Amino acid sequence: MMRRTAAVLAGKATGMLSRLSRRGGGTTLPGDVARAIDPDVLRKLARDLKFGSVVITGTNGKTTTARLISWLLEGAGHRVVSNRAGANLIFGATAAALESAGADGRLRADWGVFEIDEASLPKAVDEIQPKAVIVLNLFRDQLDRYGELESIAKRIESALERLPAGSRALLNADDPRVAEIGLDLPAPPLWLGIEDTSVAERDLPHAADARTCPRCGASLIFDAVYVGHDGVYRCPNKDFTRPAADITATNIQLDGFDNIAMTVGMRRAYSADRATETQAVKPDQRLELPLGGLYNCYNALAAYAAGVTIGLEPQYIAERLKNFRAAFGRQERMEFRGRHLNLVLSKNPAGFNETLRTAVDLAKGNSFLIALNDRKADGTDVSWIWDVDFERLKGKATVLVPAGSRAHDLAVRFKYAGIDAAPPEPDPGRALDALVKATPEGETAHLLTTYTAMLDLRAELVRRGWAKPYWET
Amino acid sequence: MAPKQKTFTVGWLYPDLMNIYGDRGNILTLLKRAEWRDYDARMLELGRGATKGMEDVDVFFFGGGQDREQALVYEDLLEHKQPPLERAVRSGAVVLAVCGGYQLLGHYYQTAEGERFPGIGLIDVRTEAGKKRFIGDVIVDIDTEMPGLVPRTLVGFENHSGRTFLGPEAAPMGRVRLGFGNNGSDGTEGCLQDGVVGTYLHGSLLPKNPHLADRLIRSALRRRGDDELSPLDDSAELSAHERILERAQRRLPARAPQERELRSSAAAEPREPS
Incomplete structure (x- = not known):
C-alpha cells in the first residue's frame, strides 16, 4: 500500500509540474514515474474502478471511439477515467488513472475507458482486466515503428486469448485480419459490421493489406469495400468468409464532415457478464451524430456495441450521441x-x-x-x-x-x-x-x-x- | 497522320502481395516519366499464376512484402515467373527489385536457424538473416558502375533484417554515406548485374531519384534502338532529394566530418567492381 501511494503521489506531482511548465498536458511522463516506483500501480488502480474498464485498440479510430464511450458513460452520471490525449501506451493509461486518484492512492471512479496501442495490448489487458475489448481494424501503419501487420495481429490475438472470464471481445467483422483473430478465440466475440452497399467503393485501394485467405492463401474476393480493406470478402475456395455480424449498421447517410446517420440492428445481444447473458434482441435504433465520414460509422457502431454490452439503453445512447464533440485534432x-x-x-x-x-x-x-x-x-x-x-x-x-x-x-x-x-x-x-x-x-x-x-x-x-x-x- | 505511339510497359510482379513500402511510387514514376516523353505507358499486373505479356515488358518491378505474403509469392515465382523473367532479362529488359524482391532474385535466403530458401539466382547475391533490423534514412554515393548519373547520390529509406552479400558477378550501386545498405558491414548498397538493379532503398526509391528512374527506362529502351530520352524538369524531385542530403548533413554528429570527406572522395575515384 505504501509503495502504491508513493507511486501515485510522485506521478501526480510530475503531471502537475509538466502542465505548469507548459511542456504539454503531462499525458505520459507521470505514468513513467509512477511505474518506476510501483510497476503494479495500474493493476492496483484498475481494481479500484467500481464497474470496470473498456479497452479500445486498432490502427484507426481509437481516440474517437474511446471519446464516444466516455461521452456515453459520463452522460449517464458515471465518473470516467480515460487517457484522452491520445497517449495510448501503457504509460499513458497509467498517467490517466493517476490523475483521477486521490492523495490516499485510491482511484475513485466508476469506469475506465482506455485506448491502447496495438502493440501494448497484451500488457494492458493483463493489468487492466477490462470488461470489453474493441478491435476496430488493422491497417498498415508506420512499419518502421510497429513492424509488420502480422506480428501486431498475433499480439492482439494473444491478448484476447487471455481475457478474463466475463469479458467480451468486440471485433470488426469487416476487417479480414481482425476476423482472423476472432476465429479461434476461446470465448465467442461479438461481431460488428456495416451492411449497406450503397456506401461501398468498387475497388480495393492500393494500400489494402490482408487480401489473402488465412487458411489456403488464395486472394480474397471483395463484394464490397467500405474503408481500406474492410468490407465484404470471401475466399474463392470457401475456406474463409466475413463472419455474420451480431451488430450491424445499415441505411447509412453521410453528410460531409458534419453528420453521419445510420440504423443499428442487433442480431444477438450480450452483456459483459456472461452469467447474466441475455439473448434478447434489441429493436433497431437510428443513430445520428455530428461526425463526418464512413470511418466514423465504424467508431459509432463500436461505441454503441460497447455501450449496450456494459448495460446502457439503446435509446439513451441514440439521444446522447446527437450532441457529441470530436476529440482534439481528430x-x-x-x-x-x-x-x-x-x-x-x-x-x-x-x-x-x-x-x-x-x-x-x-x-x-x-x-x-x-x-x-x-x-x-x-x-x-x-x-x-x-x-x-x-x-x-x-x-x-x-x-x-x-x-x-x-x-x-x-x-x-x-x-x-x-x-x-x-x-x-x-x-x-x-x-x-x-x-x-x-x-x-x-x-x-x-x-x-x-x-x-x-x-x-x-x-x-x-x-x-x-x-x-x-x-x- | 501522326506516327504510331511507341509503348512502354512496366510489369509489376505481385502487385497485391509485394507492395509494402509504397512501391506504387516506383511504378508511377516509371509510367509518368515515359508518358511525359510521349510514350504510351502501360502497367501489366503480374499476380500469382500470370505470365501473359511478360515478353513485352520493358521494366519489371519486384517489391517487398510481409513474411506471410512473401511465402505465398515464393512458390509462384519458382513455378511460373522464373523462365520468362530470365528470357526477358537476356533480351534486354530491365528489373528493379527492392527489399524482399531483391532477396528472392539472389541465390538464397538463409534464416537465423540456418535453413536455406533458394531464390531464382538471377543475380549473384546471397542473403542471411541478421539480428538487428536496419531502419532509417539512407544516402548512397553512386559507384562508377553507373557513370553519367547526376546527381551522384541516391536517397531512400531502408527497413530490413536481411544481410545481402554480393558475389563477383554483381557490382554494388554505391557506398552508404548514411544508413546500413546491403549488410551493414562492407559499406555497399544495392547491386547491378546485367539489366537487374537490386536495392534495399524504398521511400519510394524512384520519385526522389529521377536520374535512376531515367537510367532504367533508357536501358530498357536500348534494345529497341531507342535510348534518347528528352530532358524533363526535375526541380521538384531534385529539391526533395536535396532536402534529404541537407538534413543528413545537419544530423550527422560533429565528430564525423573527416570520415565523411574520406568516404565521399573514395566514392568518386574509379574502382573495380567488388
Missing part, C-alpha cells in the same frame, strides 16, 4: 479571417484515403493543406504517401498547399498524381498563410495532417489565438 473546426478551417488527423494510407474521400466527395472541398512530418510519432518512413490515393484531388483541389517537414516529398507525390500544387512550405505559419491567402473568404479549407504536423499547426493556431491549447479541450 476533426476540429475553427474560424480564421472569415475562412472555415477543418483540421483532420490523417496518419496512414487507410485513414488518409477516408479523410480525402470525405473532404472531396462528401464535403465538396476544394481548398487543402496537406501536412506530412516524419518524426517518431508520425513514422520516420514516408513512403506510405505513395499508397494514398491523392489522385482523388485531381480536378477538385483549386488550392493545395504541401506542408510539414516532408512538404517536398508531398510536392513530388502531387506532381506524379497530376495535380497542381503550391510550392512546398515546411514552416507551419507560412503554410497557413499560403492556405488562407489562396482560400476565398467564406470558404472551407481542409487541413489533413499527420500527428506531429497537426501539433505544429495547432500550436501555430493557438499562438494566433484561433484555437485553444489541447489540455483545455
Whole structure:
C-alpha cells in the first residue's frame, strides 16, 4: 500500500509540474514515474474502478471511439477515467488513472475507458482486466515503428486469448485480419459490421493489406469495400468468409464532415457478464451524430456495441450521441479571417484515403493543406504517401498547399498524381498563410495532417489565438 | 497522320502481395516519366499464376512484402515467373527489385536457424538473416558502375533484417554515406548485374531519384534502338532529394566530418567492381 501511494503521489506531482511548465498536458511522463516506483500501480488502480474498464485498440479510430464511450458513460452520471490525449501506451493509461486518484492512492471512479496501442495490448489487458475489448481494424501503419501487420495481429490475438472470464471481445467483422483473430478465440466475440452497399467503393485501394485467405492463401474476393480493406470478402475456395455480424449498421447517410446517420440492428445481444447473458434482441435504433465520414460509422457502431454490452439503453445512447464533440485534432473546426478551417488527423494510407474521400466527395472541398512530418510519432518512413490515393484531388483541389517537414516529398507525390500544387512550405505559419491567402473568404479549407504536423499547426493556431491549447479541450 | 505511339510497359510482379513500402511510387514514376516523353505507358499486373505479356515488358518491378505474403509469392515465382523473367532479362529488359524482391532474385535466403530458401539466382547475391533490423534514412554515393548519373547520390529509406552479400558477378550501386545498405558491414548498397538493379532503398526509391528512374527506362529502351530520352524538369524531385542530403548533413554528429570527406572522395575515384 505504501509503495502504491508513493507511486501515485510522485506521478501526480510530475503531471502537475509538466502542465505548469507548459511542456504539454503531462499525458505520459507521470505514468513513467509512477511505474518506476510501483510497476503494479495500474493493476492496483484498475481494481479500484467500481464497474470496470473498456479497452479500445486498432490502427484507426481509437481516440474517437474511446471519446464516444466516455461521452456515453459520463452522460449517464458515471465518473470516467480515460487517457484522452491520445497517449495510448501503457504509460499513458497509467498517467490517466493517476490523475483521477486521490492523495490516499485510491482511484475513485466508476469506469475506465482506455485506448491502447496495438502493440501494448497484451500488457494492458493483463493489468487492466477490462470488461470489453474493441478491435476496430488493422491497417498498415508506420512499419518502421510497429513492424509488420502480422506480428501486431498475433499480439492482439494473444491478448484476447487471455481475457478474463466475463469479458467480451468486440471485433470488426469487416476487417479480414481482425476476423482472423476472432476465429479461434476461446470465448465467442461479438461481431460488428456495416451492411449497406450503397456506401461501398468498387475497388480495393492500393494500400489494402490482408487480401489473402488465412487458411489456403488464395486472394480474397471483395463484394464490397467500405474503408481500406474492410468490407465484404470471401475466399474463392470457401475456406474463409466475413463472419455474420451480431451488430450491424445499415441505411447509412453521410453528410460531409458534419453528420453521419445510420440504423443499428442487433442480431444477438450480450452483456459483459456472461452469467447474466441475455439473448434478447434489441429493436433497431437510428443513430445520428455530428461526425463526418464512413470511418466514423465504424467508431459509432463500436461505441454503441460497447455501450449496450456494459448495460446502457439503446435509446439513451441514440439521444446522447446527437450532441457529441470530436476529440482534439481528430476533426476540429475553427474560424480564421472569415475562412472555415477543418483540421483532420490523417496518419496512414487507410485513414488518409477516408479523410480525402470525405473532404472531396462528401464535403465538396476544394481548398487543402496537406501536412506530412516524419518524426517518431508520425513514422520516420514516408513512403506510405505513395499508397494514398491523392489522385482523388485531381480536378477538385483549386488550392493545395504541401506542408510539414516532408512538404517536398508531398510536392513530388502531387506532381506524379497530376495535380497542381503550391510550392512546398515546411514552416507551419507560412503554410497557413499560403492556405488562407489562396482560400476565398467564406470558404472551407481542409487541413489533413499527420500527428506531429497537426501539433505544429495547432500550436501555430493557438499562438494566433484561433484555437485553444489541447489540455483545455 | 501522326506516327504510331511507341509503348512502354512496366510489369509489376505481385502487385497485391509485394507492395509494402509504397512501391506504387516506383511504378508511377516509371509510367509518368515515359508518358511525359510521349510514350504510351502501360502497367501489366503480374499476380500469382500470370505470365501473359511478360515478353513485352520493358521494366519489371519486384517489391517487398510481409513474411506471410512473401511465402505465398515464393512458390509462384519458382513455378511460373522464373523462365520468362530470365528470357526477358537476356533480351534486354530491365528489373528493379527492392527489399524482399531483391532477396528472392539472389541465390538464397538463409534464416537465423540456418535453413536455406533458394531464390531464382538471377543475380549473384546471397542473403542471411541478421539480428538487428536496419531502419532509417539512407544516402548512397553512386559507384562508377553507373557513370553519367547526376546527381551522384541516391536517397531512400531502408527497413530490413536481411544481410545481402554480393558475389563477383554483381557490382554494388554505391557506398552508404548514411544508413546500413546491403549488410551493414562492407559499406555497399544495392547491386547491378546485367539489366537487374537490386536495392534495399524504398521511400519510394524512384520519385526522389529521377536520374535512376531515367537510367532504367533508357536501358530498357536500348534494345529497341531507342535510348534518347528528352530532358524533363526535375526541380521538384531534385529539391526533395536535396532536402534529404541537407538534413543528413545537419544530423550527422560533429565528430564525423573527416570520415565523411574520406568516404565521399573514395566514392568518386574509379574502382573495380567488388
